[in-house]
Amino acid sequence: MQPWHETSLRVRYQETDKMGIVYHTNYLVWFEVGRTDLLRHHGMAYSQIEQMGYLLPVTDLECHYVEPAKYEEEIIVKTKVEFFNGVRIVFAYEAVRKADGALLAHGKTYHAWVDVKMRPVNMKKKLPELYAKLGVE
Amino acid sequence: MQPWHETSLRVRYQETDKMGIVYHTNYLVWFEVGRTDLLRHHGMAYSQIEQMGYLLPVTDLECHYVEPAKYEEEIIVKTKVEFFNGVRIVFAYEAVRKADGALLAHGKTYHAWVDVKMRPVNMKKKLPELYAKLGVE
Amino acid sequence: MQPWHETSLRVRYQETDKMGIVYHTNYLVWFEVGRTDLLRHHGMAYSQIEQMGYLLPVTDLECHYVEPAKYEEEIIVKTKVEFFNGVRIVFAYEAVRKADGALLAHGKTYHAWVDVKMRPVNMKKKLPELYAKLGVE
Amino acid sequence: MQPWHETSLRVRYQETDKMGIVYHTNYLVWFEVGRTDLLRHHGMAYSQIEQMGYLLPVTDLECHYVEPAKYEEEIIVKTKVEFFNGVRIVFAYEAVRKADGALLAHGKTYHAWVDVKMRPVNMKKKLPELYAKLGVE
Secondary structure (H helix, E strand, C coil): CCCCEEEEEECCHHHECCCCCECCCHHHHHHHHHHHHHHHHCCCCHHHHHHCCEECCEEEEEEEECCCCCCCCEEEEEEEEEEECCCEEEEEEEEEECCCCCEEEEEEEEEECEECCCCECCHHHHCHHHHHHHCEC | CCCCEEEEEECCHHHECCCCCECCCHHHHHHHHHHHHHHHHCCCCHHHHHHCCEECCEEEEEEEECCCCCCCCEEEEEEEEEEECCCEEEEEEEEEECCCCCEEEEEEEEEECEECCCCECCHHHHCHHHHHHHCEC | CCCCEEEEEECCHHHECCCCCECCCHHHHHHHHHHHHHHHHCCCCHHHHHHCCEECCEEEEEEEECCCCCCCCEEEEEEEEEEECCCEEEEEEEEEECCCCCEEEEEEEEEECEECCCCECCHHHHCHHHHHHHCEC | CCCCEEEEEECCHHHECCCCCECCCHHHHHHHHHHHHHHHHCCCCHHHHHHCCEECCEEEEEEEECCCCCCCCEEEEEEEEEEECCCEEEEEEEEEECCCCCEEEEEEEEEECEECCCCECCHHHHCHHHHHHHCEC
């Protein structure tokens, strides 16, 4: 199991809704910000991986909402690789309010590595240095 | 179990991403469009329910992606109430490509009815006509 | 000058913000929905035009806000071609509340036709049937 | 004229579209991030201003696109107050690619200070310390 990787962001006005809190799908956008920040941190910018012809679409996701995030609050997105066997990868996330560490939401996203024709690829072979850093079976 | 309620929409350019397909969180926005359309269909516009002081935040969700939706395609969002005991409600969804009926994604959202102070309310008592139409225990 | 082409939509919860009204950039998303609906109406789906290798990026835009749109309201987006000389095209828009015809916002977007390498193309030559339908100089 | 205030952000995958570049309305979201960061920098968080009962809706905007921003690039949003007489305020913006300083887009947003009933208010009287810092006539 990898340790949590942390990414900071501040809630945008655009991310709120008429309930006065963050619209629920934005946590999933933040999770995406977290996982690409984690990859970049490991020296593998997702933009570069895509340029090599590999994509990482989401196949499944789940999210659980605990407390609402509000406009202008600072949020810590915590991300880790929960499983990665070269072909499939699962990320786990927590969104935490920076001011008091309160857990706001947590979730998981499940992905398959594919090529530009959406055929599965094994990153253990294609990008062994990525697997070496993130592999968790 | 309620039957599926169907809502039509067309994929917007804004909903696509650089993978050339619909960005994954937009299916959840479509599910929201589906569930509020279902409520409206039953004579209970969610905007009116909110004006009465009741809110329906998402507490949990899950989504499973089967095939990508693409720009300008017509999508049928199928929504039904899977569980509603007055206090909690669970909606199930399918997003289907209209042209050939292919299943693109399916998911569930879990909600609690609350008042404006985020305290739980029982809609069986507060809005018995809503419960009469949607109740599924 | 072309007549107004009308497209209907309903305000999504996701499009609102904590001010309780529609977040201002969503009118521009609606304008995009309007202009691609206008093209489709003229037998030229923008998805097909892109498949031929032509793109229509926005180079400039302006928007003027008159009255706020609110959640669940039905909106008519009125779109017309104000100028089209084959190379550049200008669309004008109005967003109108269906219930009472009130003008909510109006604006313009300016575009250049380009190929996939972002080089200008002349649609008078490349797609004369599009120019025949939309040309306004 | 105020000097430029600078805010950094990184392009999110969610902000791209199928053209492979940032969808055009996201620059306006970034401008919002820039102007609220400018207010916060001057000790007046917009979230606090709203809690006092004052709102700053956009009444008009314009944006001009020069070069496309791409996924994962770092962007500097430059913001300044161009006019502020207590009642109305105009912000000017530039979005610049951090790597080479290239101008990607520039624009302006026009706002009126209002109270929660959308009636105009004069911030020279209501929040003189804000006016003292930002006033430009």
